[in-house]
Amino acid sequence: MKIAICQINPTVGDIAGNRDKIADNITSASLKGADLVLFGELSLSGTPLYDLASHPDFTDRCQSAISDISEQESDCMSMVGLPIRQEDDYFNSVSVLSGGQEVTRFYKAMPVSRDELPYFAGIDSPEFGDGDGQEQLPANIVVCKDVRMLIAIGDDIQYLSSLGCFASKTERPDLIIHLNAKRFARNIIEDDAESYANLARELSTSIISCGITGGSVDTIFHGGSAIFDKKGNLMLRLSNFTEGMAIVDFTPEKGFTGLDGKPLNKKPLPVAGKSATTRHTYKALVMALKDYFAKNGFKRTTIGLSGGIDSAVVAAIAVDALGYQCVTGITMPSRYSSEGSVTDSRQLAANLNITCHELPIENIYASALETLSPIFGDSPFSVAEENMQSRIRGMLLMAVANKFDTLVLNTSNKSEAAMGYGTLYGDTNGALSLLGDVYKTEVYDLAEYINRNGEVIPLSIINKAPSAELRENQKDSDTLPEYGLLDSILYRLIEENMPPMECAIECDTSIDTVVWVARMLKINEYKRWQMPPIVSVSRTTLTRDRRMPLIAKY
């Protein structure tokens, strides 16, 4: 049986566009001789859908698009993911098309992620392991060309893990078809490959995993499509962060071969490590930005360039995603800005070949102080005046963006967002936050990666001490621990939920420092509430995966 794995990039909500893409892939795979064409979880609707999943009008249109696809000429079977309504419930499902009609439909048994839990119903499937110790064979079986396939949608494949093995040879399918839409996160590519390899070996059954790719606002789907033989060997892997199709031949006896009949070569499992993490994060961010703009019909971005590393990295990613013609930098010096804030920004713009405007904020700031003087009187300079500068910059950036119909990109990083080190309605502005899930120390790793073939981000930007430059001689280190230490503390508090005392020992710092960081993390939840969508590159994106009450009495 010839199987085509189609790793497509659907646009969430765009049923017609996705339908056409799926139909084209089926035609193309069919011409190459495919008997079975696979598409990932929710490939017809895109994902995450949130409440759109339960608009009856939307699911009706999905159903009608499935009919369109099934009716097109082709000799092959195909499997397409979509949401479906059953009376008052909505399910994450897979439709199996063959011979001009939908021949069967499978439901995801257990939605587990927060993107689906409130929106999709689960099914009580006693045949899918009923929890009382008597695990049974799942009933999601399809046969095509005499190959018996078991279908698992997304995380439902975890049920199979719990089986350990199939009860008997006759119960064992020839092949597990895993239709997936996995959200990207640090090391998830490597972790998934390892767990599917283990599963194939444990169950002594080959696995084909077909994913989706693309950016859906704050969610990135890397793809992750791969083939594992029944010994757990990785036999094929599609490139991540891009669309692609692979066709292989499979027989229960011989396993996988290429279309030329030659056996596939065993490949090494991907290995996690700092350089892979940085490279994947970079690719994920480029894809997120590119797709957010393309899928919303925007071409150009306006970015505030502070002379610091965060805005430099964002600008470099934007140039990679949109092209240098579509990126405009604005440098907005104040009376407190260092000379480097302008010269380094200009150098960065020159390296990236982007336009850079200079809009000094002094006159506006002076006007604002003058306007406020009847109220402020002779009160001392405070955080009010600091924040004003950031908000004036935010206002100017948005004005330029509104005037020329471009989008502003947010430049806050995860360390700042965690600590509330940034001005709401100023620093936090933007349509999308690219670095809000990237710790400051990881921003330096990205800068190094961006400079891998030569200087793009000027070394003067990389080497300077981080500063908000909102008052005389201000440095981040005046109020925050040095970022290496801060990030180790934050990582343990956020990603590992570690109690403060343990965290202090592991980070070799005082409990007072950890308690202070934990307190800042807590009391600044309100700022994160109003941040733009943050592109997830970890499993614990702030506010999305770690949402806390805005009353900080805990």
Next chain:
Amino acid sequence: MKIAICQINPTVGDIAGNRDKIADNITSASLKGADLVLFGELSLSGTPLYDLASHPDFTDRCQSAISDISEQESDCMSMVGLPIRQEDDYFNSVSVLSGGQEVTRFYKAMPVSRDELPYFAGIDSPEFGDGDGQEQLPANIVVCKDVRMLIAIGDDIQYLSSLGCFASKTERPDLIIHLNAKRFARNIIEDDAESYANLARELSTSIISCGITGGSVDTIFHGGSAIFDKKGNLMLRLSNFTEGMAIVDFTPEKGFTGLDGKPLNKKPLPVAGKSATTRHTYKALVMALKDYFAKNGFKRTTIGLSGGIDSAVVAAIAVDALGYQCVTGITMPSRYSSEGSVTDSRQLAANLNITCHELPIENIYASALETLSPIFGDSPFSVAEENMQSRIRGMLLMAVANKFDTLVLNTSNKSEAAMGYGTLYGDTNGALSLLGDVYKTEVYDLAEYINRNGEVIPLSIINKAPSAELRENQKDSDTLPEYGLLDSILYRLIEENMPPMECAIECDTSIDTVVWVARMLKINEYKRWQMPPIVSVSRTTLTRDRRMPLIAKY
């Protein structure tokens, strides 16, 4: 058996404070002779907890607080709601304390709301109706003073509804104890009273419902504590939107009596209607504001007064919640402002006895235009210049708030938020949105309610045509349908999920108008994403209960 119903206002996360409040209530009820003291769902921890529910350190501290409470001297049994950890799972539970120790613990079987679904596990309870047609008696039974009580936590009481009746007299408990934390919404008070009355009658069993009250950021708990006899008569109701305690005597034979031995009088069920809706909404908003400030340690607010009805209603609510000394209004006229924007604001401030500052934005606006002139050139006046004015006002409001350590209140209403009729980082600013779930036409109802005893909000504010005043002679009606029509359309699209064609017929308007409104609703999801927490007064608060993808291709 003498039963005390304690409707308390817990602070989310404040275990020590809630513990002391609960202990005080037990002491006080015990002194009055109570045998059983009831507290609502999650009364020890407060709610919603989000991810805090699954911090082991937090649940450990809840457990330790329960021990403290159980150890205090008292002869009565008490029931207290709290989150609990069982290995890797976290449950919404009720602890039953008696004789100096925790005697048993019940779990909520089926978390259903979005505030608990991703955070609390459910339990498979075959005794709680297993779905295969054979409904059985729930096992949550406690006996106190020979009274057999069935305990139901929150929405679990819906299971009992599905029973219809108890299988036999011996299975029927003497009393159903319903420990609840119900989020306020339009008509929920009346709907709940009716459904509990019906349930009591159907099951022929008395029900005591004990709720919590108070504001928890965007969530308001009205209380809803009440007693229904087995005929479904409402026998007692605690006041909503305030703490309270009621003690009644109950015997299975005689039913409910007062402590004086006299039978309770049957009371009419609350009846829904426009005036009750407006009154409840007003009380809910006052409570939300008061508690958000008190629980976060803030006393004072700064409000931008535009001369329009939204900011006037917010200011009046703020004065009711915080006191006139704690409210400062700022009027910020521009070259496009009508004279009324200042004079009406001043009159409102005089009526409310609050300070009102005037900060004209002309100089800042002129400086900003001058600063931008190298980029803007001679491009025509556009939305960029409109938004700048709103953002300058937002910057000034935040500056005053930051300087004097007060919080800004957002003044957007639900109709505007739905249509994106407001400037991000300007109009959308604020710590809390009071009216973001109140349609414009309902804002007028609130204004009328506020003026029920005489003019607080000047009639000139109520009677003027709504306008953003961001360009010459601008009126909301230039771009939006008249609000009466707009709100009927929005209500059907948002709260009833009605298809456009049906909506057009019901609203007696053109399909084009409905489609345009639906499109505006869709493409402005990104603005709502960055709004402050919106106090929920409906069952379909935008973004919270109706979250849609930020890619508007659907």
